[in-house]
Every structure is written in structure tokens, then in C-alpha cells.
Amino acid sequence: MSAARQSVVDARRIVVKVGSSSLTTAAGGLDADRVDALVDVLAKARSGGEKEIVLVSSGAIAAGLSPLGLRRRPKDLARQQAAASVGQGLLVARYTASFARYGIRVGQVLLTSDDTSRRAHYRNAYRTLDQLLVMGALPVVNENDTVATDEIRFGDNDRLAALVAHLVRADLLVLLSDVDGLYDGDPSLPGTTRVVEVRGPEDIAHVSIGSAGKAGVGTGGMVTKVEAARIAAAAGIPVVLTSASQAADALAGRGTGTLFHATGRRSADRLLWLQHASTPQGHLVLDDGAVRAVTERGSSLLPAGIAAVEGEFVAGDPVELRSADGRAVARGLVNFDAKELPRLLGRSTRELARELGPAYEREVVHRDDLVLLEG
Secondary structure (H helix, E strand, C coil): CCHHHHHHHHCCEEEEEECHHHCECCCCCECHHHHHHHHHHHHHHCCCCCCEEEEEECCHHHHHHHHHCCCCCCCCHHHHHHHHHHHHHHHHHHHHHHHHCCCCCEEEEEECCHHHHCHHHHHHHHHHHHHHHHCCCEEEEEECCCCCCHHHCCCCHHHHHHHHHHHCCCCEEEEEECCCCCECCCCCCCCCCECCEECCHHHHCCCCCCCCCCCCCCCCCHHHHHHHHHHHHHCCCCEEEEEHHHHHHHHCCCCCCEEECCCCCCCCCCHHHHHHHCCCCEEEEECHHHHHHHHCCCCCECHHHEEEEEECCCCCCEEEEECCCCCEEEEEECCCCCCCHHHHCCCCHHHHHHHHCHHHCCCCECHHHEEECCC
């Protein structure tokens, strides 16, 4: 066993993500045998008491299709939410019954991106998941599809899994699909080979990455899985991408799937969520001095450095910070409503406090609620 695969074996806290296509039939509805097979693997992996597992499971919308008479995943949000409402109960009930065979309790955790980019919500999500693990339960995490709007959706559970792995400070992320790894072309065609290890972007620069599968029950494909692997690896978490049928081999450190090596340092910073899981509700145009202050000196954004405001947002919403030439330089949580900001622009906080009161002697975006964007 390679040293890299040994790190997989040594992982104590593991996030496992499984996609809809691995749990359901093409027509919709849960496949009890597939669910039980996955549960068998996860229960065995944690049977010695040395490993903790968080399961990020798709399948709620897909599970709700057949009971509602839907042949395929609907495109409109309202019907997706209706299907999720029916399917989420079926999904968790199935997991609860299956894990009960091993005496394992299941705890359901539903998240939206809004729950985790805000400071207090982020801390609460971490405490809930951590306490479930401490108490011996197995958290089953999914996006809260029944209430999430387009603006606060993760969009795919691969990215959610990477961010949950970061949130719970996992040692490993395992992404399970219906394909046994990343290939350098269409795996259904002869002559393509599996990429065994990825140490950096250059290792897959030549790879043509496909989209969602033919079943039509999921939202992602290899694109979202590779992006999720990149996010987790950059946060110091190694990733194994393989098929659900090879989950046992993946957790045992055998040479299945594609191993993405950690490329960055581990961090407990919620700003990873702000960067990857939030959708800006507007943007602020900064003057050159403010751009330098934010990007080079790590300063908060003050009203004096803002040249223009665009979009409709309220205090606490994520906004994008742009340079005068339109380049996105940062993202942050704004402390004022969009309608309040125009009269504050270009003015010092001291001046604003004298004229409008002490509530205006503060940053528009505090440095603790701000993340720089790559490039």
C-alpha cells in the first residue's frame, strides 16, 4: 500500500457522499438493496469505534419522483421542492431502518448555503454535527431542497460534501458515483484509462470531463465531482473518487478509484463556505485604494473606498467586491442594505457617525466576513 493510500486507512473522521444514481432506479424511487449495500459498508467501517462517518446523501428528489407520478426530475424549482418534501422522509426512513440492523442511530441534518456562510449559523452547524458524532450517531446530510431558493442553493451535493468535510474537520472525503474513478476520456469507449492519482491541476489538464449521467435523476456529473475534490484538497483533505460498488475497497485503502492528494493546508475557517457556497446578491465597485487595502493589507472595506453599488441586497447578504475595471477581487457579507449605501459612499466613518449616529461608524464589509477570490 502506498503512503498516500495509508493516509486513507488512517483517516478517523470521514465524509462519504453518495449520488442519486447509486441509490435509486432510473424511473425514480429508492432501491432498498442498494441502500442496504452501502449501509453494510459504512457500518463495517465504523464497527471498531475508531472511525466516525458523516454521510452526505443525494436522493431525496429522486425518491419522490415515482410517488408523485413524475417520470423525470422536474426542471422547475417548485416541483423539485415538492418531490424533495416527499422523498426526504422516504430517504431518511430507509437509512434509519437499514442502519438499525447494526444498532446505529441516524441523525438528519438539512443545510442551505445560507446556514453556513454566516458566522453564527456556521458555528451552530459544526456543533450539531460534532455532537451527533460524539454521541455515536451517524449524521445524514442533504441540501434542504424543500425550502432552499435558487439564491441559497448549493446546486449539487458534491460541493456540499466538500464543504461539509471542511466544516467537520474531516480527514478524508469519499465521493461515490456510478463510475469507478476519473478517466482521461469517456469510460465507455475503448482506449481510455483511469487516472489513479491527482497531485495538482496539471495532472488532469488533458482530461475531458463529462456531464450528468443518462438516468436523469441527479444534478451533477464528473465536472462537479472534480470541482468538489479540488475544494476539499485545497482545504487539506484528501479525496477518493470511485463507484458505490467499490466503497469498501476505497475505505480500506485499496487502489480503487482516483485519489486526489491534499494540496492546501487544513483550516477551520468558514470563509471557504463564503467563497464556494454563496451567491452574491449584488456588487460593490471599489476605488484603487480600497482594492489595495482589501487585497494587500487585509483591511475591512470602508464606505470611503466604494465608488458604486449595484444589485438589491440586505444587511448580511453576500456581495462581490469589484475593481473599477470589473474584476472580482473578493466576496463578503455586507453590513448595510443596498438602499442605505449610496449616501455613505466616499465618506469617512467618523463623518457618518457624527451626521447619522454611531451605528454608521462601522465597516461596510468586515475583514472577518471577507474572502479574497483567486486570480
